[in-house]
Amino acid sequence: MEVKDIIKDENLVYSRPKLLTDKITHYCPGCSHGVVHKLLAEVIEEMGIQEKTIGVSPVGCAVFAYNYIDIDWHEAAHGRAPAVATGISRVNPDKVVFTYQGDGDLASIGTAEIMHAANRGENIVVVFINNAIYGMTGGQMAPTTQMAPTTLLGQVTATTPCGRDLARNGYPLKITELIGQLPGTAYVTRQSVHTPAAVRKCRKALKKSFENAIAKKGTSFVEVVSTCSSGWRLSPVDANKWMEENMFPFYPVGDIKDAEKAGAELFMQQNLKNC
Numbered sequence: 001m002e003v004k005d006i007i008k009d010e011n012l013v014y015s016r017p018k019l020l021t022d023k024i025t026h027y028c029p030g031c032s033h034g035v036v037h038k039l040l041a042e043v044i045e046e047m048g049i050q051e052k053t054i055g056v057s058p059v060g061c062a063v064f065a066y067n068y069i070d071i072d073w074h075e076a077a078h079g080r081a082p083a084v085a086t087g088i089s090r091v092n093p094d095k096v097v098f099t100y101q102g103d104g105d106l107a108s109i110g111t112a113e114i115m116h117a118a119n120r121g122e123n124i125v126v127v128f129i130n131n132a133i134y135g136m137t138g139g140q141m142a143p144t145t146q147m148a149p150t151t152l153l154g155q156v157t158a159t160t161p162c163g164r165d166l167a168r169n170g171y172p173l174k175i176t177e178l179i180g181q182l183p184g185t186a187y188v189t190r191q192s193v194h195t196p197a198a199v200r201k202c203r204k205a206l207k208k209s210f211e212n213a214i215a216k217k218g219t220s221f222v223e224v225v226s227t228c229s230s231g232w233r234l235s236p237v238d239a240n241k242w243m244e245e246n247m248f249p250f251y252p253v254g255d256i257k258d259a260e261k262a263g264a265e266l267f268m269q270q271n272l273k274n275c
């Protein structure tokens with residue numbers, strides 16, 4: 001059998017989303033960012049919303065996300081993506097606006113922005129990539145003024161060579177659970193992308209979040225518990241294993257809040273009338 005006999009439409013099991021550009025990413029082998037980029041491209045393409053979707057990219061390893069997914073993007077200063085997304089979404093209520101943020105960006109430097117945007121019920125999707133460290137800058141837990149709150153107790157990082165210490169560094173913060181408490185959120189979930197099944201579930205969560213944004217239901221929040229093999233100083237395979245053994249017990253995967261399923265009244269800031 002020749003290749004031309006195999007490459008036929010009826011044999012196609014996968015095609016690369018057209019929204020992914022041809023640019024080779026700068027991500028390290030085993031990094032979760034690339035998988036989540038692919039899922040975003042797939043979901044946006046499948047929903048046919050590429051012309052009206054605007055991403056707000058962070059400071060961190062995903063700072064160049066605009067090079068990889070062919071939609072409109074806006075860059076934000078470190079931690080400020082939810083504030084920038086608020087402005088874009090309010091001025092353009094018919095656009096679908098999402099932020100893409102790391103844990104240093106969202107849970108440390110930008111804690112105020114995300115809490116208030118979610119509490120206001122801004123009609124945005126938040127994609128939160130939690131690899132428990134500052135990946136881009138070399139795998140730090142970070143200096144005290146910018147404590148990476150997601151680093152696990154005992155976790156060895158570039159700045160905690162003996163492991164994160166409770167007395168010195170305090171507890172890690174489950175910011176997603178806090179966000180799930182806020183009335184402005186429609187859907188809050190924690191996912192991962194380390195197995196094909198997990199990838200499928202994460203894709204579903206992202207799609208549901210974009211559907212919520214189109215239906216103007218308030219804030220949808222998708223945390224993706226992620227690996228950083230370079231920052232963790234592990235091979236990609238060992239990083240997945242480390243994540244399963246250490247991250248999942250503290251950051252359990254699954255839905256945290258689904259307002260619609262719970263029958264809760266959706267907080268719809270978009271319905272406010274001008275007076």
Ligand SMILES: Cc1ncc(C[n+]2csc(CCOP(=O)(O)OP(=O)(O)O)c2C)c(N)n1
Binds near residue numbers: 059105134135
């Ligand atoms: C106000 C400010 N402080 C610090 C930095 C330096 N800095 C750049 S990326 C980064 C860490 C980003 O970590 P995270 O958001 O977790 O993303 P990751 O790279 O892990 O995906 C830091 C501290 C900066 N650019 N701006």
Ligand SMILES: [Mg+2]
Binds near residue numbers: 102103129130133135
């Ligand atoms: Mg990080």
